[in-house]
Amino acid sequence: MNFALRILATAAAVYLTVNIVPGISVSGGWMTLLLVSLVWSVVITVIRPILQILTLPLTIITLGLFSFVLNALLFWAMEWIVPGFDVAGFIPALLGVVVLSVISWFIQKVLP
Numbered sequence: 001m002n003f004a005l006r007i008l009a010t011a012a013a014v015y016l017t018v019n020i021v022p023g024i025s026v027s028g029g030w031m032t033l034l035l036v037s038l039v040w041s042v043v044i045t046v047i048r049p050i051l052q053i054l055t056l057p058l059t060i061i062t063l064g065l066f067s068f069v070l071n072a073l074l075f076w077a078m079e080w081i082v083p084g085f086d087v088a089g090f091i092p093a094l095l096g097v098v099v100l101s102v103i104s105w106f107i108q109k110v111l112p
Contacts, residue, residue, distance in 0.1 A: 009111060010037035013103040020099055023092025028084035036082050040100075043074050071097045 011033045018026050026032050051070055052059070059066045076093035079085050087093045 005111065006108075007034065007037050007041060009107045010041060010104060013037075013100055013107055014040070016103050017096050017100045021092055021096045023088035024096045025086045026084060027086075032082065032084040036078065036085050039078055039082050040075075043078065048074060068094065068098070071101075075100070 011030070014026070014033050014036050018024050026036065048070070051074075052067070055066060055070060059070075072090060072094040075097040076087050076090060079087050087096065
């Protein structure tokens with residue numbers, strides 16, 4: 001999938017996630033959504049693999065469940081990077097990352 005199309009699909013997924021999960025809000029309109037999707041794409045492709053290697057023993061001990069915690073912490077940390085993106089706590093971050101993953105997966109399956 002084209003990079004620009006992937007960013008737009010992620011922005012749409014973030015928009016739906018903000019509307020579905022209570023505790024996650026975006027102020028600033030579409031520019032903030034695009035910035036969130038760009039930062040999330042960079043975090044997923046650059047930072048998450050490094051952290052997955054570093055936390056591999058903990059992930060093995062928890063039978064893979066720590067990967068959900070790691071993704072939620074990265075999603076929650078995005079509020080420090082992106083102005084106008086607010087996550088109310090760990091539980092909304094955990095729910096948000098699960099909803100965002102499902103919606104992103106569905107969008108990528110639907111788009112050619």
